[in-house]
Amino acid sequence: MTHDDILKAAGLTQDDLHGGTLAVHSPIDGAEVARIRETDAAEMPAVIARAQGAFRAWRQVPAPRRGELIRLLGEELRAAKAELGALVTLEAGKITSEGLGEVQEMIDICDFAVGLSRQLYGLTIASERPGHRMMETWHPMGPCAVITAFNFPVAVWSWNAALALVCGDPVIWKPSEKTPLTAMATMKIMERAMKRFGDAPDGLCQLVIGGPAVGEALVNSKDVPIVSATGSTRMGGIVGPKVAARWGRPILELGGNNAMIVAPSADLDMAVRAIVFSAVGTAGQRCTTLRRLIAHNSVRDDLVARLIKAYGSLPVGDPRKATTLVGPLIDHASRDRMQAALEKAKAEGGKVHGGRTVTSGVPQGGAYVEPAIAEMPAQTDTVRTETFAPILYVLGYETLEEAIALQNDVPQGLSSCIFTLNMREAETFLSAVGSDCGIANVNIGPSGAEIGGAFGGEKETGGGRESGSDAWKGYMRRQTNTVNYGATLPLAQGVKFDF
């Protein structure tokens, strides 16, 4: 299929694609595929006012009825899976299977949110006073801004939007300027769901496209109580304090520097499979990508040799081809950052395998690279920095304590894992003295989390939680209620106040 066929199949019209100022390029071959209209920052107050208007209506719609909208969204996504997946491949450069996997992740969170819409449970709490009952009620919070990154251009919106909408919050989405087309196509799918739903209020689900001025309007508005932002630690460092300063609620999902500890007892065949997928998949551009391999000195050389062999046979190239496993980086600037990181790693005493630019057998114009392995003498500055590219730094260790200390000694705290068949090691890694990350796995790589768990991490990862478990609470306000059904007015804590 040509680029135009893919755009058309995803429902984008010539009018959508032309007549604007924001150029959109496909990372596959660098071709300009559209020039779309951006939202004028001057329109933002009206956008936010529409969301506030929608909130006043939507918060009164019973949650299970709100869930019906998400059930319909899930149905529409199922019907559009192939077309939207192909567009993710075109615009973000993901291989076909990962493009489809991303849409599946959207469908999964819709299913989760539909069930949730009949829950949203509060507790009933024992009161110390006779004739009293205490409980907590979860209420809708207000418009939720969702700022997403290029690497999961649609799934991250759906984690936030599906929860926010069943929780009673309208959504304003600002996608990455690198991937607005997948967002536009997703909005068309959402519009189909809303049409079938019937009476969704105007402004319930909006899309704004543009740069920092558009984002800032959302970040600075008191009428947008929740700002969920996914992206770099640099971006989060700007957004988080601004939202907090106006007493809004930031939900931040920022950088990761995810590690795997490989213990002496590890099943190395399994470890190699997990390492290759999580270090190389999505061309190293997941926030959960495996970036640091902390291997016991007794298995390190064997493991590195196996990895070099596996890396040597990885098909790099056109992500639309069924056999490709490593697609392009998002752009040439990204490749330049990868090369600079590898140069720095060498200067720090690292031994680099692979990492060269690939120009033959790949579409011209894209930024294709060989994934790299860098054996490092220590956890240097470069290792401690997240470079959004397929670079795997390898470190050795002697004791588990040392391995856990290395794993934790980075600014980021998203995902982590250990490969071991030793129960003491596995449980120690998961314990309070183990991994300091939001995600810690045993005998599974750090990437490719299911939607059922809460997703996010600590330290410079931002502390937010999205997706499953009770992450929905981040989109609602908690109200504690005490009801007196007695005929007297006893005070708590035994206080007397008779008059």
Ligand code: UN1
């Ligand atoms: C991201 O890279 O921003 O766990 C999200 C994973 C995916 C989500 C990644 N389910 O790798």
